[in-house]
Amino acid sequence: MDSMSTTLTTPKDALLDSGFFSRADVEAISDQLNEPDWLREFRQLSWTVFEDIPMPTSSDEAWRRTNLRKIRWPKFNITHTSTLSPVTDPTTLPDDVQNALDLDRPAAGRMVIVNNQVIYHELDSSVAEKGIIFTDLSTAAREHTELVQKSLGKEAVPPSNSKFSALNSALWQCGIFLYIPKGIELEDPFQVALVLEGEGSVIMPRTLIVAEQSASVNYIEESLSHGSHGQALNVGVVELYPAEDAQIRYVDVQQWGDDVYNFNVKRSVGPNDSVVIWETGQLGGRLTKSYYDSLMPGNGANVEFNGVFFLQGKQHLDIDCLLRHTGLATNADLLLHGALKDKSRSVFTGLIKIDETGQQTNSYLKNENLMLDETARADSIPSLEIDANDVRASHGATIGKIVEEYVFYLMSRGIPRKTAVRMVVEGFFYKVFDRMHYNRVRDKLFNAVSKKIGN
């Protein structure tokens, strides 16, 4: 698109004008997936919303520190298909994808999505018998219409939430629908691999998890790039809907390749006595802007967030967390530890918002950053907005380098300096790992961090 043709009166929308998708694609997707009318309408509405919302710029507070101007949008291709074809035996998948599925450990179900296609899906029959639904979202939209229609794009992430959520709502092709009936508690997780493959590839996954009353479910998602590819794009939306007294644990291990632009809106809505646990490891990607928002409208709703990130090279990571306490006596506890090497940059914005009705809230948020190189940059903006008085809300943020005393102590025990430094950095992350539920996730994050520390 020629920039000269842009008039001064209409603000430029680089994403809308990029030409790698258009309104025609919205209908084409609906036709191709044979979608029910309500879903067609939802996509059409989402597209209109997408057109209406201006492209975020650095003058928007939430985007002040994350610059989108250098992204060459026209280079993406929404119809890019994968060289990986659907399989029925997971051991025939490439090693990196197999690795993401943790085949050697038990799982209730598994799914692999590459670009815009599901290439592997399994659901344990004993799990299916319990009435649990674990399928790709477009199948669910046809076969479990009521369940999907009730939640998709509702309180958690309506299309109007943001530019990128509207884009995902209009153009998602693959997604995950996970439904747990009343009272069912499952320890084994559902494991999903999201894969990008090929130059200019695009993935727009949509995840919808619904847990009925007193149910409990665990979900682990790993994102990765298969083979080396050039610039690629992820625009994801995650919606978590636990019912009363239900629990959802959502784990994501983000290991996108070096040249992936990664945008996510992940939100949960917690009714009375519900529990939402977010666990995340942010390791890959060129540029990430991800929201992890937890709404707690219900009385006694709980949220826990355990996150780590490790950045190197020119990686840019912008994490935005909201803990919104609207119900009575809600609890939240958020911990995010990150390390930065080379010329990487992190931005953390964490807001505890307590509404007038949120009396007896107990909320805590902490972000610690470890600077491993002089050229790295970390911004931390933990905020509080409190409209109630009978509450306990606090937050903390630190930015610092490796504590030399620790290194010295270890060296005095005969440990070489390099090893000592490594141990101190690993120890820094262990404060978060210790709060994570699955060994497989801890091991994966530990190995990734360990590799990134280097020599």
Add this chain to the structure above:
Amino acid sequence: MTETTLVNLEEYKYGFSDPENYAFKAEKGLNEKIVRQISTMKGEPDWMLEYRLRGYQHFLERPMPQWGGRGMLDKLNFDDIYYYIKPTGSDKAFESWDDVPDDIKNTFDRLGIPEAEQKFLAGVGAQYESEVIYHSIIEDLENKGVIFMDMDAAVREHPDLVKEYFTTIIPIEDNKFAALNTAVWSGGSFIYVPPGIHIDLPLQAYFRINAQNMGQFERTLIIVDEGAYVHYVEGCTAPTYSTDSLHSAVVEIIIKENARCRYSTIQNWSHNVYNLVTKRAQAYKNATMEWVDGNLGSKMTMKYPAVWLMEEGAHGEVLSIAFAGKGQLQDAGGKIVHAAPNTSSVITSKSISKGGGRTTYRGLIKVAPGAKNSKSNVVCDALVLDPESSTDTFPYIEVEEQDVSIGHEASVSKVSEEQLFYLMSRGIPEEQAANMIVSGFIEPIVKELPMEYALEMNRLIEMEMEGSVG
């Protein structure tokens, strides 16, 4: 306690006003003619007029801030404000207290100034309206070479010194309100402390707004030369008026090698004043800057005293107290920029909101590349006294250096039931117990104030606390 006494206590204590009596009052609103008129009235050099016009131009061009008390800011009508008022008699210099007109004296009497002066004032620059009309400098200070005068006089008497530093700390185009101040400033203090001079007693100035719809635009410039020390105290009280008034000051401070400056403020404007102030200090090698900032009054305050740590070993501190009652917004905090290695800073903020008031801590810690071994610690505590009130914390931390140690923590709570219960079990009535807890909460900052200010601060908080329990 009866309702009547409660009402009286909630009334603004210094909410009296003297009959207006002015030699010159510019028209309401602002245009280039008024800016030129102000400059002509003051007989300023050309360069100052140029600064004013540049400021005016930028004020017009710069959009309103889109953050902070945005809703309240949008209601501010710049056309409904007097930008310059000159009281009668201010042409004369008052050599002694006896020459000061009675009604003005009366005002000071009720503010308690003369006694304070007798006790331990080093000098008084009392600002009545936009012009400093009474100014006494203790001979001793003059002999040491200290300059302490109103800003207008400094422009006349020490033009070179003023020109060297004026707008170098806060550029004319820094923000909308600093630009406005540059355009229409009047009064304020100018202080120069020569190398090695240690002024033991705090220098003080009382400010007071006294005309309906009148703006107050002081401009203060403090230069603390190598190895010198000064403590400047600024206190504000203003009568209550029915329409909104604007107070938009600019304070610039330079602290040279090994010098130290402390600047204390108790801001207690009446509850209809917009208080939009820019305060910034630059601290050079091994210098120390301390801001002690108490915000009690005004309809809304947006004020973030800043310290730029320019050279090695510089240290900056901000101690901030905010109290927001009914209809008030206190958007306060502090900013520290670590621009050199081995610099350190501390921000301590305590805020209390009550009766529907809102307090906001807004702060910035910035570490520039190369500012190795920077250390900074920020602690913010907020107390919310009732369900109608609210509080926000927005600390921005930006670090572009590895070798640093930056910490921030904030907490929000209510008056602890346990503490209240303990005190009441000792026979202390609930209201008094709550008062004691609040006093204890702000104590770390109040103790940094000179005695009489600490007393006034405590008294004011007590008054604000009346009827907050039960």
